[in-house]
Amino acid sequence: MPRLILRALSLATFSALLPVSDALAHCIVGGRFFPATLTVDDPCVADEMSFPTLQLNSANPSGRENDIEADFSKTITQDFGVTVSSTWTRVSPPANAGTAGPVGYGFQNFETTPQFQLLKDPEHEVALLAGLIVDWGNTGAAGVGATPWSTITPTFYFGKGFGDLPNSTGFVRAFAVTGQVGYQVPTTSFDPVAGSPVPQNLVWGGSLQYSLPYLKSNVIDLGLPDFINHLIPLVEAQFSAPVENNFGNQFVITGTVNPGVIWVGSYYQIGVEAIIPINRSSGTSIGALAQLHFYLDDIFPSTLGQPLLGGKPQTTAMAGR
Amino acid sequence: MRNTITAAMLVLLPLGSAAHAHAFLDHADPRVGSTVPTAPRELSLSFTQNLEPAFSTVEVRDAAGARVDQGKARVSADMMLVGLKPLPPGTYQVHWRVLSVDTHTTEGSFSFQVGH
Numbered sequence: 001m002p003r004l005i006l007r008a009l010s011l012a013t014f015s016a017l018l019p020v021s022d023a024l025a026h027c028i029v030g031g032r033f034f035p036a037t038l039t040v041d042d043p044c045v046a047d048e049m050s051f052p053t054l055q056l057n058s059a060n061p062s063g064r065e066n067d068i069e070a071d072f073s074k075t076i077t078q079d080f081g082v083t084v085s086s087t088w089t090r091v092s093p094p095a096n097a098g099t100a101g102p103v104g105y106g107f108q109n110f111e112t113t114p115q116f117q118l119l120k121d122p123e124h125e126v127a128l129l130a131g132l133i134v135d136w137g138n139t140g141a142a143g144v145g146a147t148p149w150s151t152i153t154p155t156f157y158f159g160k161g162f163g164d165l166p167n168s169t170g171f172v173r174a175f176a177v178t179g180q181v182g183y184q185v186p187t188t189s190f191d192p193v194a195g196s197p198v199p200q201n202l203v204w205g206g207s208l209q210y211s212l213p214y215l216k217s218n219v220i221d222l223g224l225p226d227f228i229n230h231l232i233p234l235v236e237a238q239f240s241a242p243v244e245n246n247f248g249n250q251f252v253i254t255g256t257v258n259p260g261v262i263w264v265g266s267y268y269q270i271g272v273e274a275i276i277p278i279n280r281s282s283g284t285s286i287g288a289l290a291q292l293h294f295y296l297d298d299i300f301p302s303t304l305g306q307p308l309l310g311g312k313p314q315t316t317a318m319a320g321r
Numbered sequence: 322m323r324n325t326i327t328a329a330m331l332v333l334l335p336l337g338s339a340a341h342a343h344a345f346l347d348h349a350d351p352r353v354g355s356t357v358p359t360a361p362r363e364l365s366l367s368f369t370q371n372l373e374p375a376f377s378t379v380e381v382r383d384a385a386g387a388r389v390d391q392g393k394a395r396v397s398a399d400m401m402l403v404g405l406k407p408l409p410p411g412t413y414q415v416h417w418r419v420l421s422v423d424t425h426t427t428e429g430s431f432s433f434q435v436g437h
Contacts, residue, residue: 031429167432217346218431220354266342266369298342301423
């Protein structure tokens with residue numbers, strides 16, 4: 001009996017100290033893993049890093065543009081995190097007529113995004129997230145289009161997996177959707193250089209994804225090659241429309257549709273997508289997007305992969321569930 | 322900040338070799354979504370990472386929701402096994418929840434059929 005008591009006490013102590021990290025992971029909700037999508041953000045706070053994200057011939061109606069981007073996301077608490085982003089751009093012709101030479105290059109404005117996890121519903125594979133994207137004015141190069149004013153975009157993100165559908169729906173259960181919608185407010189209403197108003201924009205986007213890892217482990221194991229079982233084919237789309245202070249400008253919705261695929265590993269993922277402009281105002285040719293993305297919560301589970309505050313609060317006793 | 326991100330990458334990436342990732346289901350026997358002609362006496366689950374035995378569980382239920390597993394699962398490294406009661410023909414639902422050795426929890430569920 002004393003040995004049983006000691007064992008129980010040991011288990012209780014272990015349980016109390018254990019940093020069980022349901023909410024810390026990259027975007028896992030119940031049995032669903034939402035990968036870090038390349039165009040829109042996934043609906044979770046996380047410890048992760050994307051570097052590099054390469055855009056070749058990205059959507060730019062007035063010239064050819066190539067971008068290299070780095071993003072770093074850090075959880076502060078289990079439900080609150082911050083992402084910082086920086087993009088280096090090479091564009092021809094330069095975005096600013098005052099830039100010398102045929103090519104403009106330099107950094108875009110620095111971007112920060114605090115995010116708060118509103119909901120994770122494991123049973124229905126639903127995740128909701130709120131964020132505030134801040135593009136800091138005058139921190140980038142005018143020659144690549146960085147503005148001297150800041151832009152603030154309150155944004156709502158969601159994700160929904162269809163694994164909660166009846167088993168009879170079979171292969172459909174491996175589908176998932178994510179999306180985001182934001183309202184972009186510049187800190188100025190008039191651009192004195194261009195001599196035109198600066199509109200407020202509605203920006204939205206989403207992804208439709210088919211998870212072969214989910215198919216294999218939750219629906220049916222077809223015995224496919226291991227490489228195939230790590231793939232998530234998807235289509236992403238992003239759009240923007242001026243909805244306020246657009247006097248004198250034509251109302252045009254711009255955006256791209258990006259079909260591609262993500263290979264998901266244990267510590268990182270690799271994604272590639274095509275960038276297809278929806279109209280000539282969005283771009284004049286098809287581009288490409290590629291990203292290497294690291295799961296810091298898996299690479300550094302006890303250090304960088306933990307929230308800065310309250311990283312070990314959960315003591316969920318799973319035994320016996 | 323740009324320099325900070327670059328420096329962080331250079332410092333951190335080589336340290337990744339000592340890491341452990343989330344434990345995802347690699348394969349199951351009976352296989353996920355399969356139909357087996359005779360009732361299995363045991364369910365085995367193989368994961369992509371080693372598991373913490375005390376915090377890793379699995380349940381098997383029949384179409385009426387009644388437990389048909391023998392109770393506590395046996396865990397060894399990345400394997401989890403649980404005995405099954407005699408299973409009549411029908412559909413069975415498996416729900417697992419595991420803690421990998423890096424303290425991340427994952428869960429999932431699938432079904433298999435016997436004798437149809």
